[in-house]
Amino acid sequence: xxxxxxxxxxxxxxxxxxxxxxxxxxxxxxxxxxxxxxxxxxxxxxxxxxxxxxxxxxxxxxxxxxxxxxxxxxxxxxxxxxxxxxxxxxxxxxxxxxxxxxxxxxxxxxxxxxxxxxxxxxxxxxxxxxxxxxxxxxxxxxxxxxxxxxxxxxxxxxxxxxxxxxxxxxxxxxxxxxxxxxxxxxxxxxxxxxxxxxxxxxxxxxxxxxxxxxxxxxxxxxxxxxxxxxxxxxxxxxxxxxxxxxxxxxxxxxxxxxxxxxxxxxxxxxxxxxxxxxxxxxxxxxxxxxxxxxxxxxxxxxxxxxxxxxxxxxxxxxxxxxxxxxxxxxxxxxxxxxxxxxxxxxxxxxxxxxxxxxxxxxxxxxxxxxxxxxxxxxxxxxxxx
Ligand SMILES: [Ca+2]
Ligand SMILES: [Ca+2]
Numbered sequence: 001x002x003x004x005x006x007x008x009x010x011x012x013x014x015x016x017x018x019x020x021x022x023x024x025x026x027x028x029x030x031x032x033x034x035x036x037x038x039x040x041x042x043x044x045x046x047x048x049x050x051x052x053x054x055x056x057x058x059x060x061x062x063x064x065x066x067x068x069x070x071x072x073x074x075x076x077x078x079x080x081x082x083x084x085x086x087x088x089x090x091x092x093x094x095x096x097x098x099x100x101x102x103x104x105x106x107x108x109x110x111x112x113x114x115x116x117x118x119x120x121x122x123x124x125x126x127x128x129x130x131x132x133x134x135x136x137x138x139x140x141x142x143x144x145x146x147x148x149x150x151x152x153x154x155x156x157x158x159x160x161x162x163x164x165x166x167x168x169x170x171x172x173x174x175x176x177x178x179x180x181x182x183x184x185x186x187x188x189x190x191x192x193x194x195x196x197x198x199x200x201x202x203x204x205x206x207x208x209x210x211x212x213x214x215x216x217x218x219x220x221x222x223x224x225x226x227x228x229x230x231x232x233x234x235x236x237x238x239x240x241x242x243x244x245x246x247x248x249x250x251x252x253x254x255x256x257x258x259x260x261x262x263x264x265x266x267x268x269x270x271x272x273x274x275x276x277x278x279x280x281x282x283x284x285x286x287x288x289x290x291x292x293x294x295x296x297x298x299x300x301x302x303x304x305x306x307x308x309x310x311x312x313x314x315x316x317x318x319x320x321x322x323x324x325x326x327x328x329x330x331x332x333x334x335x336x337x338x339x340x341x342x343x344x345x346x347x348x349x350x351x352x353x354x355x356x357x358x359x360x361x362x363x364x365x366x367x368x369x370x371x372x373x374x375x376x377x378x379x380x381x382x383x384x385x
Pocket of ligand 2: 124354355356
C-alpha cells in the first residue's frame with residue numbers, strides 16, 4: 001500500500017502525519033487507503049512540511065507580482081486619462097477664470113423695435129441686425145482686475161502710456177466737464193485716487209495697454225503649455241455673442257436691466273422700466289449675477305475694449321454677405337469698439353447690441369484728446385489651440 005502513495009501528493013499527507021487527508025486530493029476509496037497507511041508508518045514522526053513551504057512561497061510571489069502589476073496598471077491608466085484631460089482642456093489647468101464658449105450662429109445687432117426712442121431721432125442707426133457665425137473661444141469670466149493688471153506690469157516690467165505721461169483729462173461728473181488731472185494711471189480709482197480694492201476692474205487702460213496685457217499673457221501661456229497660445233481682445237461679434245449667451249432680448253436679463261443685476265446709472269433705465277440706484281463707482285468684479293454662460297459684468301461696471309475698429313455702416317456690409325463668418329471689423333477706423341456700458345452709463349448703453357456711436361466715449365491712442373478714462377476696462381479672449 002505504501003508504494004501506492006510515493007507520488008508527491010502521498011508524501012504531503014504522510015509527512016504531515018495527519019490522517020485527515022483532504023478529499024480535494026483523493027477520492028473516497030483512496031482516502032480510506034491512506035487512513036490505514038498513515039497509522040502504519042508512525043516512524044516518520046512529524047517531518048518538515050516541505051511542500052507547504054513551497055506553496056506559501058509561491059503565494060507570496062503571486063501577491064508581490066500582482067501588486068506590482070496592479071500599481072503599473074493603475075499608473076498607466078492615470079497617465080492615459082491625464083494625457084487626454086490635459087490635452088482637451090489645458091487652459092483649465094493654467095487659468096481658472098476663463099469660460100469655453102461654444103461657437104454658433106446668432107442675430108447680431110438689434111431688431112427695429114429695440115431702442116426705438118433713439119432710432120426715432122436716427123441716433124442709433126448702426127445696429128442693423130444680421131446673421132453672424134462665430135467659432136469656439138475662451139473668454140475671461142471677469143473684466144481684468146487691478147490685481148491681474150498689476151501682475152502683468154510687475155512681470156513684464158512694463159510702463160503703460162499713462163505712466164509715461166504727466167497728465168491728461170478725466171471727466172468730472174460733478175461739474176459736468178473734462179478736467180486735467182496729474183499722475184493718473186491704471187492704479188487709480190474713478191476719482192483719481194489710489195484704488196484700494198484690487199478686485200475691481202482695472203480702468204484708465206487704453207486699447208493699446210489692453211493689447212499689451214494680452215500679448216504678455218499670450219507669451220506666458222505659450223511657455224507654460226509649450227505651444228503658441230493666442231490671447232487677444234474679443235472681436236465685436238465674439239463679445240456680443242458671449243454677452244447675449246443665447247438671448248435675443250435687449251439685455252441678457254430680458255428687456256430690462258435692473259441695478260440689482262448690473263452696475264450702471266439707474267436714473268435712466270432702458271425703456272419705461274423703473275429707476276434704480278446710481279453708485280457712481282466701479283464695483284468688485286463678480287458682484288452681480290453672471291449671464292447664462294457664466295460671464296460677469298457684461299452689462300455695466302466698466303466698458304470693455306474690443307479688437308475691431310468702429311464703423312457705423314459695417315453691419316450693413318456684413319448683411320450683404322448673408323452670414324458673416326468670424327467678422328473682424330473694418331480694416332481701419334478712427335477709434336475702437338467699446339461694449340457693454342459702464343458704471344456711469346444709462347440703461348440703453350448697456351444693451352447687448354449697443355455700439356459706441358459717440359466718439360467721446362471711445363477715443364484711444366490714435367487720438368490726442370482723452371484716451372484714458374475711468375470707465376473703460378477689458379476682458380481677453382483666448383483662441384482655441
Ligand atoms: Ca463690463
Ligand atoms: Ca450706440
